[in-house]
Structures are given as structure tokens and as C-alpha cells.
Amino acid sequence: MSGTGEKRRELDRDLVVRFVAGDQEAFLEVFRAIRQEIAAVVQRMFRSPFDQEEAFQEAWLQLHRARAQFDVNRHPELVGWARQVARNRCIDLIKARSRRPEVPVEALDPAAEPSQHRDAVGARIREELDRFVARLDEEQQRFFQLSFVEELPHDEAARRLGITARRCKYLKKKILARMLRSPALRRAAEAT
Amino acid sequence: MTHRRYTRLVQACFADELDATGQRELLDHLRGCERCRAEFDLAAALTRSAAGREVGARELDRWSEQVLTRIAQGAAPPPPARGRRWSWAAGAVAAAALVIALTLVILRGEGGPPRSVGRPHDVQLRGADGGEQALVDIEVFAIELHHGQPRPRRVPDGGEVGLDEYLQLRYRNHSMRVRHLYLVAVGADGAPLDYFPRPDEERSTAISEALSPVALPRSIRLAKRHRPGPLRIIGIFSEGPLARGRVHGALADLGGIGEALGPGVRVVVRRIVLTPPPAERR
Numbered sequence: 001m002s003g004t005g006e007k008r009r010e011l012d013r014d015l016v017v018r019f020v021a022g023d024q025e026a027f028l029e030v031f032r033a034i035r036q037e038i039a040a041v042v043q044r045m046f047r048s049p050f051d052q053e054e055a056f057q058e059a060w061l062q063l064h065r066a067r068a069q070f071d072v073n074r075h076p077e078l079v080g081w082a083r084q085v086a087r088n089r090c091i092d093l094i095k096a097r098s099r100r101p102e103v104p105v106e107a108l109d110p111a112a113e114p115s116q117h118r119d120a121v122g123a124r125i126r127e128e129l130d131r132f133v134a135r136l137d138e139e140q141q142r143f144f145q146l147s148f149v150e151e152l153p154h155d156e157a158a159r160r161l162g163i164t165a166r167r168c169k170y171l172k173k174k175i176l177a178r179m180l181r182s183p184a185l186r187r188a189a190e191a192t
Numbered sequence: 193m194t195h196r197r198y199t200r201l202v203q204a205c206f207a208d209e210l211d212a213t214g215q216r217e218l219l220d221h222l223r224g225c226e227r228c229r230a231e232f233d234l235a236a237a238l239t240r241s242a243a244g245r246e247v248g249a250r251e252l253d254r255w256s257e258q259v260l261t262r263i264a265q266g267a268a269p270p271p272p273a274r275g276r277r278w279s280w281a282a283g284a285v286a287a288a289a290l291v292i293a294l295t296l297v298i299l300r301g302e303g304g305p306p307r308s309v310g311r312p313h314d315v316q317l318r319g320a321d322g323g324e325q326a327l328v329d330i331e332v333f334a335i336e337l338h339h340g341q342p343r344p345r346r347v348p349d350g351g352e353v354g355l356d357e358y359l360q361l362r363y364r365n366h367s368m369r370v371r372h373l374y375l376v377a378v379g380a381d382g383a384p385l386d387y388f389p390r391p392d393e394e395r396s397t398a399i400s401e402a403l404s405p406v407a408l409p410r411s412i413r414l415a416k417r418h419r420p421g422p423l424r425i426i427g428i429f430s431e432g433p434l435a436r437g438r439v440h441g442a443l444a445d446l447g448g449i450g451e452a453l454g455p456g457v458r459v460v461v462r463r464i465v466l467t468p469p470p471a472e473r474r
Contacts, residue, residue, distance in 0.1 A: 035256055053255050180203075
């Protein structure tokens with residue numbers, strides 16, 4: 001099930017027992033601990049971020065429903081089991097939509113590394129983003145760094161820039177709208 | 193025209209401006225509209241590239257909130273028979289904990305955590321219609337002492353509570369971002385009464401996500417500091433800590449309190465009416 005490149009993570013046995021027994025707090029703990037792994041699974045299966053978001057929800061709903069079926073004696077394998085449930089749910093979704101898997105090789109081989117093509121496209125977007133940021137004014141450049149790159153919440157970005165949170169919201173929407181209007185950025189992003 | 197509106201919603205979504213209702217509306221539209229979905233995907237690809245990650249932290253938070261809300265709404269039923277033995281054990285432990293907690297709290301002159309009595313309702317949420325899609329909620333219970341025994345009852349919006357009773361508040365938090373809660377009440381005289389944090393603490397109380405309602409650790413004795421008349425209980429959920437002075441300043445305009453305290457703040461208001469004790473009523 002797991003490839004050589006896959007990191008093994010184990011969750012505490014008591015947590016797994018409570019998770020399987022239906023304890024909501026335990027479910028939340030497991031959710032917090034492995035949501036990134038499940039996000040990585042849906043990302044390998046779907047290219048569109050919208051589809052990824054839907055698949056992430058469906059995968060977790062399936063995990064919530066199916067958690068009683070996990071054998072607690074195999075508690076070190078919970079993370080691998082969760083990834084497999086998520087993968088199966090994704091395959092069901094792909095079949096239900098009568099679509100071909102968008103990234104078929106990686107979908108069928110969860111250990112596969114992202115392809116060189118994707119790396120090249122990512123590098124191209126980053127190049128275009130650098131050019132785009134260079135054309136922003138100074139306030140927008142500083143905001144871009146804090147909000148888009150460092151992903152700080154608006155109130156923290158506002159505090160660091162000495163502006164209001166409302167101004168931050170305005171800047172975020174304005175910069176995003178400019179990004180979406182930029183033909184060079186659109187071309188680079190659409191190539192993904 | 194519709195596409196233009198949803199393009200604006202996509203931008204608002206990535207600017208963290210959309211509440212749960214807005215997100216739901218947007219996602220429903222995207223399911224059936226290739227054009228707007230392409231715009232959404234483009235915005236996601238660009239923000240992800242800027243952050244240098246496959247899925248950004250805030251994007252993952254948004255996905256998580258949707259999952260927890262759907263689970264809390266019953267999209268995924270609880271596990272069947274295999275967990276029964278454990279459920280009984282957990283139930284027994286919970287019941288024992290409830291009895292002990294109530295006893296201890298009563299000994300200290302306070303109420304205790306009441307039993308859950310159904311789904312939360314009557315929620316006011318900034319920018320949303322509240323109801324089932326609310327990510328955060330406050331529930332109000334009154335605990336009266338009957339021959340020394342606590343009797344909890346749920347108080348609906350506009351419900352009456354005697355000044356000889358205790359107030360027990362519970363919160364629910366499906367948001368992965370919300371980490372702090374400030375609970376304050378405002379009576380007819382307009383003066384704020386801090387519940388959480390305590391009067392001697394300066395900042396809002398730290399909380400975590402909770403699929404089921406969580407009882408706050410102490411109850412409020414209404415015989416102290418309260419007077420008969422209407423009482424608004426205001427729960428202010430925020431991503432970062434809120435200082436007392438800032439909250440009290442924002443209370444001057446209750447309608448705009450969320451705006452005054454900045455983005456990421458969610459406000460729930462519950463209204464109750466305090467009545468004199470039975471002896472005084474006669």
C-alpha cells in the first residue's frame with residue numbers, strides 16, 4: 001500500500017481506540033493530525049482546486065462514516081488506512097463523474113513524485129508572479145509578501161503595515177483581481 | 193451579470209470575506225458552472241503559487257471548516273454496532289463525570305454543565321443567516337436548585353430566567369481558525385458584564401474546535417451583579433485574542449460590533465429576560 005517514499009506516521013493507540021469508538025473529540029484530533037496527508041491524496045487525484053476541495057470533504061465524510069470499521073489492533077496503520085479510504089473515495093468520485101482521472105499515473109501510484117512537467121510549470125508561474133509583484137506599488141508589494149506569501153491573517157498584516165484591516169481586505173481583492181486579469185499569469189496558471 | 197457576481201464572490205472567498213453561507217452558495221454555483229469554476233481554479237492556483245505550497249494553510253482551513261460543518265449537520269452518521277461496547281463505556285464515564293461536575297460546582301455555589309438537549313438554534317451570525325450553517329454558536333441553559341438538586345433547562349431566545357438561578361453557557365466551534373472567545377452580557381442599563389474572561393483577566397479565553405457543544409468551566413450566579421429585565425449575551429469568537437478595552441469600546445454599537453473588531457470575528461447574540469425570584473414576585 002505504501003511506497004518507499006511515503007513517510008510512516010503513527011497515532012497514539014488510545015487516540016485511535018477513541019476515534020474508532022466514535023468519540024468526536026478524538027475524531028477532531030485525528031482530523032487535525034492528518035488533514036494535510038488527506039489533502040495531499042486528493043491533490044494527486046484531482047488537478048482542479050475546486051475538485052480537490054470537494055474530494056477532501058467527501059474523503060473526510062467517508063472516514064467519519066467508516067471509522068468504526070478500522071481494526072484498533074492495527075492502530076499503527078491508521079494513517080495509511082485513512083489515505084487508502086480517501087484514495088478509494090476519490091476513485092469513486094472520478095468514476096461517478098465518468099471522467100478520466102486527470103493525473104492518472106500519480107493517482108494510481110500514490111508514492112509517485114510530482115512530474116518534472118509540473119515543476120517546470122510551477123517555476124514558470126513563480127517567474128511570472130515575480131514580474132507581477134515588481135509592477136505593484138510599495139504598499140501592495142509589502143502586503144503581497146505578508147498576505148499572499150506568508151499567509152498572515154488580515155489583522156496581523158494590518159498591524160505590521162500600520163493600516164486598517166479593512167484596507168487589507170481591499171488590497172487583497174484588488175491584487176487578486178489584477179492577478180486574474182493578467183494574461184501572462186493566466187497563461188502560466190492555466191498550463192497547470 | 194451572474195458570472196460577474198460569482199467572480200466577485202470568488203475574489204471575496206480568497207480574501208477571507210465569505211461566511212459559511214456565502215461559501216456554500218459559491219460552491220453550489222461552481223458545481224454547475226464551468227466558467228466560474230475555471231476562475232476559482234485560477235485564483236487558487238495563483239494564491240498557492242504565491243505561498244509556494246500545494247495547498248495553502250488558509251485554504252486548508254476553509255476546506256476543514258466545510259468538512260466539520262457537514263459532519264455536525266449529520267452528513268456522516270455515527271458509527272454502527274461495532275463501537276457499541278465502547279459507546280456504553282464512554283456514556284458511563286460521561287454520566288459519572290457529569291454527576292461529579294454538578295456536585296462540585298454546586299458545592300462551590302455555582303451551576304454545572306447541563307445535558308445536551310438537541311440542536312442549537314436561533315443563532316445570529318454576522319454576515320450570515322445563522323441557523324444550521326453557523327460555524328460557531330452559543331447555547332444558554334438555566335440551572336435552578338430544587339431541594340438542593342440542580343435542574344438544568346435550555347433557555348430559548350427571549351426566554352425567562354429567574355435571578356435566583358444560575359446561567360450555564362456552552363459554545364460550539366466548527367472553525368479551524370477561531371481560537372478565542374469573549375463572552376459578555378449587556379443589561380437594560382447598557383453596562384457590560386464580563387463572563388469570560390473573568391473580571392480580573394484582560395484578554396479573551398482560548399478555545400479549540402468542538403463538534404459538540406462544550407460547557408464553559410463555570411456558571412454565572414445571576415443573584416450577583418444582575419438586575420431584572422432584558423439581557424443580551426454576546427459571544428465574540430475571534431482568531432486572535434481580544435483585549436477587554438477593545439471589546440467594551442466596540443459594544444457601543446452592537447450592530448457593527450463584528451466590523452469594529454476586524455475581520456475573522458464572528459458574533460453570536462442571545463437574548464433572555466431576567467425575572468425577580470418567586471418570593472419577590474409575590
